[in-house]
Amino acid sequence: xxxxxxxDDVFNRERTPMVRLAFLMxxxxxxxxxxxxxxxxxxLERWDSISNPGAYLRRCVVNGCIGQSRRARRWTPxxxxxxxxxxxxxxxxxxRRLAPQRQAMVVLRFYADMTQDEIADTLQVPVGTVKxxxxxxxxxxxxxxxxxxx
Amino acid sequence: xxxxxxxxxIQLREALHRAAEPVHGxxxxxxxxxxxxxxxxxxxxxxxxxxxLILAGAAAAAALALFAMVRPDSDRVDTDGGKGPVxxxxxxxxxxxxxxxxxRTDTSDVPASSTTSTAPSTTTSTTPPLxxxxxxxxxxxxGQPAWGLYLAIAPPDQWESPEIEAASAAAEAAxxxxxxGGDINCDxxxxxxxxxxxxxxxxxxxxxxxxxxxxxxxxxxxRGTEVVGVVYVTTYCMD
Numbered sequence: 001x002x003x004x005x006x007x008d009d010v011f012n013r014e015r016t017p018m019v020r021l022a023f024l025m026x027x028x029x030x031x032x033x034x035x036x037x038x039x040x041x042x043x044l045e046r047w048d049s050i051s052n053p054g055a056y057l058r059r060c061v062v063n064g065c066i067g068q069s070r071r072a073r074r075w076t077p078x079x080x081x082x083x084x085x086x087x088x089x090x091x092x093x094x095x096r097r098l099a100p101q102r103q104a105m106v107v108l109r110f111y112a113d114m115t116q117d118e119i120a121d122t123l124q125v126p127v128g129t130v131k132x133x134x135x136x137x138x139x140x141x142x143x144x145x146x147x148x149x150x
Numbered sequence: 151x152x153x154x155x156x157x158x159x160i161q162l163r164e165a166l167h168r169a170a171e172p173v174h175g176x177x178x179x180x181x182x183x184x185x186x187x188x189x190x191x192x193x194x195x196x197x198x199x200x201x202x203l204i205l206a207g208a209a210a211a212a213a214l215a216l217f218a219m220v221r222p223d224s225d226r227v228d229t230d231g232g233k234g235p236v237x238x239x240x241x242x243x244x245x246x247x248x249x250x251x252x253x254r255t256d257t258s259d260v261p262a263s264s265t266t267s268t269a270p271s272t273t274t275s276t277t278p279p280l281x282x283x284x285x286x287x288x289x290x291x292x293g294q295p296a297w298g299l300y301l302a303i304a305p306p307d308q309w310e311s312p313e314i315e316a317a318s319a320a321a322e323a324a325x326x327x328x329x330x331g332g333d334i335n336c337d338x339x340x341x342x343x344x345x346x347x348x349x350x351x352x353x354x355x356x357x358x359x360x361x362x363x364x365x366x367x368x369x370x371x372x373r374g375t376e377v378v379g380v381v382y383v384t385t386y387c388m389d
Binding site for chain 2: 007008011015016018019020021023024029030032033036037040041044045067070089091092095106107110111138141142145
C-alpha cells in the first residue's frame with residue numbers, strides 16, 4: 001500500500017534523528033526510544049490527516065520528552081541506561097539540569113539547528129518565549145560551565 | 151554576541167553531537183509501532199461500544215420503568231371499585247443496539263438502531279451507567295494550586311509498593327498519565343490534610359476544580375478503586 005510505503009520512508013528517515021533528539025533531552029536511550037515510539041504511533045494513527053509527518057513527529061517527540069522530564073523530576077528518577085548515558089561532560093550535565101522547556105529549546109537550536117521560528121512552532125509558544133528562554137538557558141549554561149571548571 | 155557566547159555555542163554543539171552520535175534507536179521497530187497503533191485503535195473502538203451499550207441499557211431500563219408506571223396491571227386488585235381511569239397500554243419504543251462484534255452494514259459513525267416494542271416480561275439490566283472520568287489538569291506547573299485525588303499512599307521510600315502500582319495502573323486504565331509513586335512533600339498541604347507521614351509516597355491525579363476531582367473520585371469508586379482523599383494542594387517539584 002502506498003501509505004505503508006510512505007510511513008516506512010518516514011520511519012527510516014526519522015528514527016535515528018528523533019531518538020538522538022529525545023536522548024539528549026532525557027539522558028536515556030531506552031526512554032528516548034519509548035517516547036519516539038509513542039510519537040510514531042500517534043503519527044500512524046493520524047496519518048491520513050497530517051500534511052507534514054516530519055514536523056508532526058518532531059512535535060510529538062519534543063512534547064513527549066518535556067512531559068517525561070517533568071514527570072521524572074516530580075516522580076521517581078528515570079532509570080539509568082547502561083547502554084548510553086549522559087553525565088561525563090560538564091556541558092551536558094548543565095543542559096540536563098535546565099528546565100525541560102529550555103532544555104528542549106537548547107537541543108532544538110544547537111543540535112537540530114532549528115531557527116527560533118521553527119522552535120516556536122514546534123513548542124507551540126510565541127517566538128518571544130523562545131528568545132527569552134534561549135537567552136536564560138545560555139546564561140545558566142555559562143554559569144554552570146564556569147562553576148564546573150573551577 | 152561576545153566571544154564567550156560564541157565559544158559557548160561551539161562547545162555546546164560539539165558536546166551535543168558527540169553525545170548523540172552513538173545512539174541509533176535500534177530498539178525501535180516498525181512492526182511494534184503498527185501493532186501498538188492497531189491495539190490502541192481496537193481499545194478505543196471497544197470503549198466506544200461499551201459506552202453505547204451502557205447508554206442503551208440505561209435507556210431500556212428507563213423505558214421499562216416508564217412502561218411499568220403507566221401500564222394497567224391485570225393482576226392488581228381493583229381497590230377503587232372500578233371507578234379509576236382505564237389506562238391504555240402504550241407502545242413503548244426501545245432502542246436496540248447492534249452487536250459490536252458483528253460486522254456492520256452501516257458505515258456511518260452513528261450506530262444503527264431499530265425501534266421495537268419490548269415485552270414487559272423481558273429482563274433488562276437496571277445498572278446505571280458508570281460515571282465518566284473527567285480530564286486531568288492540563289495546566290500543571292511548579293507552584294500551581296490544584297485538586298489532588300490521592301489513590302494510594304505508601305510509607306517513605308516504598309516507591310514500588312503494590313498499592314502504588316495498583317493505583318497507578320487504575321489511573322492509567324482511566325486514561326490518566328502515569329500516577330506512579332511521587333514524594334508527597336511535593337504537594338504542599340497533602341500530608342496535613344490526609345494525616346500521613348512526611349516523605350510518604352503518593353499516587354495521585356490532579357484536577358483543576360474540586361467538582362472535577364469529586365467526579366473522578368466517584369468514577370474510580372464506581373469501578374471498585376478506593377480513593378484516599380481529595381485535597382487542595384500546591385504542587386511543587388516541577389521546575
